[in-house]
Amino acid sequence: MNIPFLGNRGEKHGVRDAAGIAELLSECELLRSHAAQEGVQLDDSASSLEALDQLVPRWRDDEETLRRLGNDAGLYLGTVIVRTVPGAAWEIWPDGQPVVRLVSGREFDVVASGQEWAVSGVPELSQLYAEVAEE
Template sequence: MSFPFMDRWRSRRDDAEARAERYPGGVGDPETLAELLGECALLRGRAADMGLELDDAPDSLSALDQLPPRWRDDPQEAAELGHDAGLYLGSVIVASVAGASWQLLRDGRPFVRLASGRELDVAAVGRDWATQGAPSLWQVYSEADEG
């Protein structure tokens, strides 16, 4: 016996399961994921305190690289700010590099996948930038933009 409504339900359920596999942790679509990851409140606040407005454009990465690293005096703040810097870097890459997209690992850690298939652990890049000053955010963006 066939129930047409069951076929429609199964189709929606299968689609939801496929999205959940791609975006674990309850984030159902790429736009929502990008919005959540692009908040970076600590970084945006620190940048604003230093007179820099972050507009999600590639040039803002170079401006961030020029800020005096006052946060390095506090290891906890450096780690948190670095995480935000990595997410901001990822947001700029996803918004401006063709074919780039956010992906989540099973444990919920975000990374950026480029059209070439290359994966960037932007959170780790951001933490290195905040604690050591290298690599520069602009450099990582430039390399991602080249493919």
């Protein structure tokens, strides 16, 4: 997911601060709406990732929804990591791609992982979280 409006313009308008970026990236409206329709509350916890992994993937029939939901799933995974893994933080690459930087310095492309999950369900979001949380 490329977020071009966070480029230089974002820096000029104060959007580059960590809290502003985290708030913007945590919205995940389509995923939150879809989860709520299925009775799943997304509370930014690791257990909510497990609940997402259990959803029936009805979105796979619609290419546009699949792409958008995959982006949201990745951003939600990143949100959970940033809020629960000590030292994890959002980083925006120069091309606008949001990634999570771990305290080890490793950068984790959560959007690519979310898109893989939306398409195939593998690897599970909760599994990805567990791998990152152990690092």
